[in-house]
Amino acid sequence: MRKSRIGPIDLDAVAFDIDGVVADTMSVFVRLAHEKYGLTKLSKQDMLCYNLYNCLGLEKEVIDDLISLTLDEEHTKLIPPIAGAPEVLTELAGSTPLRFITARTGADSISEWIFSILPTVCPQDITVIASGSPDCKLGILQRLGIRYFVDDRLETCKNLKEAGIEPLVFEQPWNRDEVAPGFIRIHDWAQLRQWLLPSGANLE
Numbered sequence: 001m002r003k004s005r006i007g008p009i010d011l012d013a014v015a016f017d018i019d020g021v022v023a024d025t026m027s028v029f030v031r032l033a034h035e036k037y038g039l040t041k042l043s044k045q046d047m048l049c050y051n052l053y054n055c056l057g058l059e060k061e062v063i064d065d066l067i068s069l070t071l072d073e074e075h076t077k078l079i080p081p082i083a084g085a086p087e088v089l090t091e092l093a094g095s096t097p098l099r100f101i102t103a104r105t106g107a108d109s110i111s112e113w114i115f116s117i118l119p120t121v122c123p124q125d126i127t128v129i130a131s132g133s134p135d136c137k138l139g140i141l142q143r144l145g146i147r148y149f150v151d152d153r154l155e156t157c158k159n160l161k162e163a164g165i166e167p168l169v170f171e172q173p174w175n176r177d178e179v180a181p182g183f184i185r186i187h188d189w190a191q192l193r194q195w196l197l198p199s200g201a202n203l204e
């Protein structure tokens with residue numbers, strides 16, 4: 001058995017969302033919007049709500065097309081990781097198996113992507129589960145015994161908190177403006193590392 005408790009957090013009880021937390025998925029959406037639709041003024045900072053239909057002022061068909069392209073197998077391979085995520089996850093993997101729960105409908109392409117950004121982590125130490133819907137994450141997390149979950153969708157975070165799982169809100173333009181007292185907010189992976197592995201922690 002590997003050491004699993006470091007500092008105040010039981011690392012075995014932590015899991016991660018992928019899109020918007022580990023994967024900078026919306027940067028691909030923005031690039032496609034620029035290239036395919038000439039929407040060169042669009043940036044991630046315009047995504048002020050999770051439901052893009054309510055905040056971008058674009059036709060539904062355009063958003064549907066961009067979301068579909070962004071999440072397909074070809075473009076999933078091209079998603080850049082969020083700064084610091086590969087390094088911190090690789091460090092964590094020395095102490096605990098890594099668990100990722102995504103609301104995507106299929107796990108194959110995003111699993112391959114996770115393996116690609118964590119080339120030195122043994123694939124057997126990585127679990128990726130596709131819940132198919134944000135609402136289905138709770139039951140999966142409960143079954144896995146997860147007590148802390150990092151997610152960028154505030155609605156999911158609220159649902160988890162109600163059920164006794166502590167959400168760590170990974171800050172993005174689409175969750176910054178909503179006031180959510182009592183929620184732990186994470187600005188970036190450097191801060192998340194500090195939270196998971198407080199200084200002085202001795203990784204093995």
Ligand SMILES: [Mg+2]
Binds near residue numbers: 018
């Ligand atoms: Mg997400």
